[in-house]
Amino acid sequence: MGHQLGDASAPARLAAPDEGIGRDELALATRNHGLPLEALRYDVTPPGLHYVLTHYDIPYVPDDAPWQLTVGGRVRRPLQLDLAELRAYPQVTTRVTLECAGNGRALLTPRPVSQPWLVEAVGTAEWTGVPLRLLLAEADVEAGAVDVVFTGADHGVERGVEQDYQRSLPMDVAIGTEPEVLVAYAMNGAALPPQHGSPLRLVVPGWYGMAHVKWLREVTVTDTPFTGFQQSVAYRLRQESAEAGEPVTRIAPRALLVPPGFPDFMSRARVLRPGPVQLEGRAWSGRAPVTRVEVSTDDGHTWHEAELAPDDGRRWAWRRWRFAWTATPGEHVLSARATDGAGHTQPLDQPWNRGGFVNNLVQRVPVLCLEAGETA
Amino acid sequence: MGHQLGDASAPARLAAPDEGIGRDELALATRNHGLPLEALRYDVTPPGLHYVLTHYDIPYVPDDAPWQLTVGGRVRRPLQLDLAELRAYPQVTTRVTLECAGNGRALLTPRPVSQPWLVEAVGTAEWTGVPLRLLLAEADVEAGAVDVVFTGADHGVERGVEQDYQRSLPMDVAIGTEPEVLVAYAMNGAALPPQHGSPLRLVVPGWYGMAHVKWLREVTVTDTPFTGFQQSVAYRLRQESAEAGEPVTRIAPRALLVPPGFPDFMSRARVLRPGPVQLEGRAWSGRAPVTRVEVSTDDGHTWHEAELAPDDGRRWAWRRWRFAWTATPGEHVLSARATDGAGHTQPLDQPWNRGGFVNNLVQRVPVLCLEAGETA
Incomplete structure (x- = not known):
């Protein structure tokens, strides 16, 4: 009875044969944008030309608003860090090509109805931040930890599930050096623009965009595998919707x-x-x-x-x-x-x-x- | 015989009833983007969230590339100005809300097939530059001048017409003070981003976006009315394609x-x-x-x-x-x-x-x- 989330949030579907791009796909396409292909000429993409995909709203964070990153869960020494404290850690800058996992979707037949990318969901930036492994070392991860969960400030509903955007990495990836995962506070030498996660985002070099959690608020170490929506429901390779599917991870050539x-x-x-x-x-x-x-x-x-x-x-x-x-x-x-x-x-x-x-x-x-x- | 421009460039058309958004409209929507509506919260739009509409390619202009603006045509003292010379003129900063003339197009029935905006083709920025009237005064416009033509560096073909993007303003608007037209070299206090006309663009406060010529190279005073494609063919209000139509000028509320x-x-x-x-x-x-x-x-x-x-x-x-x-x-x-x-x-x-x-x-x-x- 009454008004349910499901009234606003439909299951995933495939477009019918010859079904043109719908109003819902168009609304996503006018918000999110690709790299204009002539901008492939830049070694480093100007931030306004870099592709953008935001699941929910871009959080409104005024320039002078306080921001806290917490590192918690299965750690011995939970951390709560503001931006000045994060900047005091050793700083790394990495040039990273980032691509949306759904790039090319609108060229498929049948077409999965979602953000309708052709080929342009890509960009390259110089990301500057703290290696995640340093924060996890300082927090002193407990034995038996398996995943690290990243929570963004963007909130919405997707296929009936209300959520903050969350993704995880296996512990070995989170503390690895090839790639070295960053908690980034700068893009191309300047503060992150709003659409790229201001003031903090995760950067996981070599992985598709869904792993690079924007507007990062929480890092949580877990001793069981993370099964949140964006990990276990979305971003899986499946032929049929009932399959568990393989996870989407690193970028294909x-x-x-x-x-x-x-x-x-x-x-x-x-x-x-x-x-x-x-x-x-x-x-x-x-x-x-x-x-x-x-x-x-x-x-x-x-x-x-x-x-x-x-x-x-x-x-x-x-x-x-x-x-x-x-x-x-x-x-x-x-x-x-x-x-x-x-x-x-x-x-x-x-x-x-x-x-x-x-x-x-x-x-x-x-x-x-x-x-x-x-x-x- | 042979291969004609028209083979790549079709006439304007209306979508058939119930025709979904096509591949061509989608390609425009993935390049150009609107203001994510939650960004209406900002008094001044961050540049990467401001709407963008580019007719052809965004010209590639490396940061250190020379750029010349010429002011010529029916003037007694033609000018050729580089960026340093332009910055030596009195500087004006104006906060301007810019909207695409085609905003709302995809909501029309029948739908004109072009950039398929819903409602989000808008943004507000602080534009800094030289008042155009000062440049025209210095160039000493001849008696009998009627229009001022602005030429951008973006080149393409549209409905069979190969062109640099060009628009004009009547002389009284070009030298007016309400609004005061600017040759702008900064947006929100920084150099123009590529998609907003780097390094120079026209800003015509109160007018739809088509008047704000980006990548501005030439200002040409004419003694006959300008009849270029973007003035006389595109950007006219018509019920039937054979009509001359009324020009698109100032932004409706x-x-x-x-x-x-x-x-x-x-x-x-x-x-x-x-x-x-x-x-x-x-x-x-x-x-x-x-x-x-x-x-x-x-x-x-x-x-x-x-x-x-x-x-x-x-x-x-x-x-x-x-x-x-x-x-x-x-x-x-x-x-x-x-x-x-x-x-x-x-x-x-x-x-x-x-x-x-x-x-x-x-x-x-x-x-x-x-x-x-x-x-x-």
Whole structure:
């Protein structure tokens, strides 16, 4: 009886065949945004161009508002730290490429109804903060601890479950050094912008975005596996909704290219003129360093080695690549394909899962090369 | 024969009845983004939350790249100014609420196929720059000048027309003081972010966003009316495509409210619990100062006066309003309606035009108030 949360919060569903993007998906798309692909040119993404995905509302935290991070649960010495205290710990800055686990979802058939990303849910930033392992060492984790749970200040309901956003990491990942998890208070050398977790967020280099809990308030050590909504219900790879599914963890390899030429406003189709074109882009993998990028200019029929920028030792950031192409009049489809050191590569046919996660289908960029000398 | 621009660039069209948002509209929605409505709480919008609409690509301008602004055409003393020279002119800072002319387009029936905004294409910033009238005075405009044309560095094709983005203002607006047009080099006290026109943009307080030319390179005085694409083809109010149409100019009044309670992730439906709720929001008009905001909590059947924040003299920025409501269990639809000093108010039924411009339909925010004591 009465008015239930479920009245406002429906189960997950798949779009019907030929069902266009709905009002609900559009409302998410106008709030959250991707990296405009031309911004792949920046080594470090300006914060306003970095992709954003927020589950609930962005918490309103005035600049001078106090903020406390608690470290508790199965620890011998619980901590309560304000921002000044966090800044007094040793500081680490890591360049990290962050990608949403749902990137590519809107290209799936059938389409899981959720944030409708095409390919642009990515960005790279310099994150500065305290290594989480130092905070956990200071808090003195008890024997038998298994998970570390991270709680953000963002509150909402999802498939009927009211919640603060929470995710966990296994203890070995939380205290690991490859990657080294950060409690970050700066992005590109400045305070975090609101949409990126101001004033504190977790950064888990190499992992998809759902692990990088924003507006971080609590770190809780548990002696049983965490089974919260975002861990056990969402962010699992499943074919059928009744399956337990595999967890979503590290980022699969992907390459994207800067669309060459200039766009049509409405279709985003690319237009260029005949002659030499320097194709360029970025490639990344959270699983192992990128070792190879191949380019196709004939819709995947033939592939050619791209030139990788020298390894700059920034293991968790994307790597630049280049390929010299000569455009000839006609229609072409450009693609790039990344392979990492563990042998993972990108598929030409996307395997499907019900949540629309961990997609890394090879990008297709249709371009129209005009006849020589043709003007508008 | 051969490959034509038109192959990549289709005419404007209207969506068919019940046609969902298409891939092309989605591609625009993942690039451009609105103000997350909870960010209406900020007096001045953090740059990454301010709405963004870019017609073509965001030009890549490295921080240390030289930039020249030319002021030419029908002037006696053409200018060529770098950023340091522009900063040497008298500096003005104005707080301006900027709204996209297409805000609300995706709510129209039939829906013009273009950037599919719901209601969130707005933001407020402190813009700092040189008054345009000072530059035009220095350049010494010739008698008989009628328009001032502004050219940005963004290049693309739209409905078959290849172009740099260009808009004009009539001379009296360009040299006016109400509003005072700025050539702006700072936003909220910092250099312009790439998506907001780095390093220079025009700011025309009170006018819709299409007038605020980003990546500004050229100011050209003309002695004939400017008839470029963005002036004479796009941004006109028309019922039929063959009409000349009326130009889109100043912002019509609008109020938006901060959606109360917390959201469902997918539907963005709002959930709250019974009791007092302080409703709040912002209201603005480019046509005359906002003089009244009314609130409805019963889907527009009855209206009540909201409390307007004191007039702070910032004529071109939105004004805060508040309304004390007591939520009772059940479903409610909240709305706010702004009226300005010239008697313009917001419609409850949206007049339609083919481009989907100048919409200011009253916002509807459905909320679900749970039974007292109900928990998840």
